[in-house]
Amino acid sequence: MENLGDAYSNRRWEGRDPRRVVAGATLGGVGALAVVVAILLVTTPLSAVVGATEPHAAEKLGGTLGGLGIPAMFLSVVAVLPSSRREQSGVAVGAVLCLVGIGLFQAAYPYNWTVGEQTLAFETTMAYFIGTCVAFWFVFTAMASFRRRNDPHGTVKLEISHKGETKTVEVSPKEYRRYTQAVRGDGGTTDEVIQELESRIED
Numbered sequence: 058m059e060n061l062g063d064a065y066s067n068r069r070w071e072g073r074d075p076r077r078v079v080a081g082a083t084l085g086g087v088g089a090l091a092v093v094v095a096i097l098l099v100t101t102p103l104s105a106v107v108g109a110t111e112p113h114a115a116e117k118l119g120g121t122l123g124g125l126g127i128p129a130m131f132l133s134v135v136a137v138l139p140s141s142r143r144e145q146s147g148v149a150v151g152a153v154l155c156l157v158g159i160g161l162f163q164a165a166y167p168y169n170w171t172v173g174e175q176t177l178a179f180e181t182t183m184a185y186f187i188g189t190c191v192a193f194w195f196v197f198t199a200m201a202s203f204r205r206r207n208d209p210h211g212t213v214k215l216e217i218s219h220k221g222e223t224k225t226v227e228v229s230p231k232e233y234r235r236y237t238q239a240v241r242g243d244g245g246t247t248d249e250v251i252q253e254l255e256s257r258i259e260d
Contacts (some may be wrong), residue, residue, distance in 0.1 A: 081136025088129030095123030097220040113167040120166065124185065125161040128152035131192040148199075158185030206222025217254055226254055 058203070104115035113114045135148045156182050165177035197228065214225050228236070239250045 078137050081106050081133045083133075084136065085133030088133060089128040091126030093130065095119040095121075095126065098122070105169045117163075117166050120162055121159060124155065124162065127189060127194055128155040131189075131196050135199050136201045138199050141202075144195045144199040144202075147195030148192045151188045151190070151195065153192060154188025155185050156188075158182070158188060180217045 061067055083105070098115045098119035100193070104110065104118070107118070109115040109118050131148050132152055135145050161177050161181040161184060165181055169175055169177055190201065216223055218224050221242050236254075237252050
C-alpha cells in the first residue's frame with residue numbers, strides 16, 4: 058500500500074502534462090485565429106494589407122489558412138483532453154489527409170481548379186473531406202470517452218495492492234472524492250483510507 062498516495066495523484070488520474078495542455082490550447086487558438094483571418098481575407102480589405110492583391114491571391118491564401126486552421130483545432134482537442142494513442146493517431150492521420158488536400162489546393166488553384174487540362178478540384182475536396190471526417194470521428198470519440206469518465210453516476214474502480222495481491226474495489230463517486238481529499242491531506246489521513254479500503258477487501 059506504499060503507493061496508494063500515487064494512485065490518487067493528479068498525474069495518475071488526470072493523465073495530462075500541463076505543458077501539453079498549454080500547447081494544445083495554444084494550437085487551438087492559433088487554428089481558430091487562422092480560420093477567422095481566412096474569412097476576413099476574402100470578405101474585407103485585409104487582403105490588401107497583407108499584400109495579397111494579385112488575382113485570386115486572397116482566395117488562395119484564405120483557403121490555405123482556413124484549411125490549416127480546422128485540423129489544428131482538431132489536434133488541439135486530443136492534446137488538451139485525456140485521450141488514447143488510438144484517438145491521437147486517428148486525428149493525426151486525418152490531419153495528414155487534410156494537409157494532402159491543402160497541397161493539392163496549392164498546386165491546382167486557380168488555373169487547374171475547375172478549368173484547364175487537368176482539374177484537381179474533386180481530388181482536393183475529397184482528400185480534405187475524408188481527412189476532416191476521420192479527424193472529427195476520433196475527436197468525437199475522445200470527447201465521448203472523456204464524458205463517460207467524468208459521469209457522476211455509477212461507480213469508480215480502484216486497483217490496490219493487498220497482501221501481495223492486486224484487487225479491485227468499487228466505490229461511489231462521493232467516496233472517491235472523500236478518499237482523494239483524505240490522501241491529499243485536507244480531509245483525513247492516508248492511514249484511515251488504507252484501513253477502510255482493506256476492510257472492504259476483506260469483506
